[in-house]
Amino acid sequence: MAMHENDHSEALKARIKSPKRASRRVSMLLGAVALGALSTGALLQSTFDVGPAPAYAQNLSAQVPTANPAGFADVVDHVKPAVVSVRVKVAVEGASAEGLDLRQFGLPEGSPFERFFRRFGEEDQRGQRPAPRRFGEAQGSGFFISADGYVVTNNHVVEKAREVEIQTDDGKTYSAKVVGTDPKTDLALLKVDEGGKFPYVSFASGTPRVGDWVLAVGNPFGLGGTVTAGIVSARGRDIGAGPYDDFLQVDAAVNRGNSGGPTFNTSGEVVGVNTAIASPSGGNVGIAFAIPAETVQKVVAEIKDHGTVRRGYLGVQIQPINEGIAEGLGLKEAKGAIVARVEDGSPAAKAGIKSGDAILAVDGQEVKNARELARDIAGFAPGRTVDITVWRGGKKSDISVTLATMPGEKTASAESGEEQAGRLGLSLAPSGSVDGVDKDGVVVVGVEPGSPAEERGLRTGDVIVTVGGKKVETPQDVRQAVTELRKEGRKAVLMQVETASGARFVALPLA
Template sequence: MSDLNTSSPRRRRRSMLLGAVALAALAGAGTVANLTLAPPPAAHAQGTTSPAAPVVVPGQASFADLVDKVKPAVVSVRVKIAVDEQDDGPSLQQFGFPPGSPFEEFFRRFGAPDQRQQGPGRRGAPRRFGEAQGSGFFISEDGYIVTNNHVVEKSTEVEVRTDDGKTLDAKVIGTDPRTDIALLKVDAKGPYPFVPFAATLPRVGDWVLAVGNPFGLGGTVTAGIVSARGRDIGAGPYDDFLQIDASVNKGNSGGPAFDLAGNVVGVNTAIASPSGGSVGIAFAIPAETVQKVVGEIRDHGTVRRGFLGVQIQPVTQDIASSLGLDKAEGAIVARVESGSPADKAGIKTGDAITAVNGKTVKDARELSREIAGFNPDTTVKLDVWRDGKQRAIEVKLTALPDDPQSASAGEENEGGSLGLRLAPAGSVGGAGKEGVVVVGVEPNSVADERGFKTGDVIIEVSGQKVESPADVRKAVAAVRKEGKKAVLFRVQAQEGTRFIALPIGN
């Protein structure tokens, strides 16, 4: 495994060995007399009835009493995954060629003779399955469980193993790839031990405790501190991770990070590592984000997000000076999408959005998170800096176009179902005047898997030049109508011009 700085978004995401926070060992910490752990904040989550009671640890620093309280609520998650049917057929060695032979690449690409005759996935071949493991935790006594989306996203069967050794079947209620959260529900009736979410974010330096399932071992407890907050690791459009100096390993994905009162402060999802093992840099999704996502999935079956309809970039010090702003804060509007809520409300290119409902936004990423946090049809007040003056503009949000409930999802979305958000190249600074620029790539989408990146410029689709998102939609629709299984893009990327073939549904 490599670290987060791999060149491909797909490889970068895979390089983050997904797991729960294993907190730094207390070796050399010495003893602390009469240590009293802070009382818990008020419970703030659906499905909870009361917060965990504060734990008093006499004599020396120990988390044993706290572990006794929270460990029964943590489970191991095991999923069955259908593997793409592929019969490897005879091996290279069976044809008399040693490993490393020049024919190895030929056989890898085209298969052995009997493979070429029958083809991969030939009729009658048995279906193959693989297994994956992760962690999770009960959030209600009636059996709702939180874990990571990447743990269950390709599952055909899900089962959980509780701390007391019981194995229970579970079903996926819903998932949110943008935040990597999934909600499960066990079939068997409870009650089940559960843990509440923390009402507030931990401070940098606060202790955190984790229980997880590293390498399938189950029930592993570790401790450490919060190293930083608000981390953007490129995992998704709404990154806002807690960073913890935790030992995180494969199989810990979806496990909880607790404060000293037994409240969940985060769901552990990734690490940064040049070697594939823990180096003490782990990332957890904050409890506040998890609560919102889980509540939406539980109540509506999907996550509804507000949509403003602007392309934005951070306000740098130079931009702030040119606009007459005192601080380099907020987001400047680079483009307003025609017919969008922002367009209807009178937002213009060059406006600097500095606050939402009176809350200051520090940068473009924070503005995106704030807007996405509102439900569609919500009216918000934006503080906008224009022509040297501050003004308030009310905007009625609609549903995010990529949202499955949005009327503009699927074929109406600018990238179709491929996971691309597009804009004319001439409307984006630095992109040139020809082609269509990629202004966003949906995490885990077909485009993401094939290596599309924000900033790529699409020059041709299926041999036809394109100048607008509508041209791309039209070209993709034409290829689909012809019954083809993939569409070919010619793309100008940072590393040069290349072709990318994207599979399309019919």
């Protein structure tokens, strides 16, 4: 039985917007498939004759549809022009004189010979000078999601980028800028600098089923335009990559360089973004993970509209409800999440949620486990009021909570205080302007990739308490302190920083 020539192509055209159109004849060899099934069935019956099945049993295999496409060439022809290779230039640091200890030469710190040793005393055993800063390249994949040049890829592909280029399927190269990234879901949005009408693809509106065919297109090992096929192996995988893990597991061949590339269904719609593989060797073993299209659409829309991803914040520490906890609480099922701790001053505390409450639903939607609750709350915009269904004292009750902004994320009122003159690579905001921060000081709301701040371990959410021994409360305080230290001839600024793991001092170079 053969399909009409344009049936499959017309269905693809309705979903995929591309200046290149193609259609080919696709044949369905159902007769041969059915014959093979009958022959196999006869063999099994004669070899394993176990008598008639019980009346209550069902032969599930006999009910499975057998109509599958004979190939994927038409799908590939339509979607391939929208998939790109992402090339990133990153700084590669050579040996540094930062840690040179002059005392090993019997000289005190600040000696007049310091400059001499900084220039000539750092030679290694071969008498060679340390290598200067140089640049290397990294490669990944991506895909156009709009005709005006927006490209989706992984955050880890571009997080330390100095320059970004994309190469299209027809060999053309364009420079691109990073619009924004979201490390928590490992997604990034790029924008091609040059205008034009680029071929692009659309996201699938539904979630694929386990067993559905999928195609991975990308740039493995620098081999651009590579297509592999497989099926959806599982859904909802938590691989410990981030707080909102909800991956599709696929068995299509995915390797290094496929990161950021799309996974398509047989209709040419994007069902996921390839992100990680499970492999003892680093190569494909048939276990790959893709970020679901639903998550990608939400994150990309937030980045495009706001430059960052705004997430709702409830302010509780939670843990899963197991059988023992459910029995102790009087719950019939081990579902939901129990509140282990309520953060002071958080939305949950203000609304009256208490430690020991079991959260069962959010806005009427059942919560299956703690991980799902975290994703649900993060999916709401800050300022949104939601109804939290809790189990307390043997009965259910609904509590209305107005969510705040996730601590450490930049808010609309955050005052930019990036230290440009010193090239420290920090974006700062007063602690009072960032919800959930209960420490006095200045909050780090952004760290420039490859900057001295990143190299010294400063992270978003850290709170700077003092700079050069002086307390700071605003970004202006930080700038002023840095300026004064520079006038004094200091080569580094010492900052006292409060982090999630405790307090520490960080020295950032001023030169």
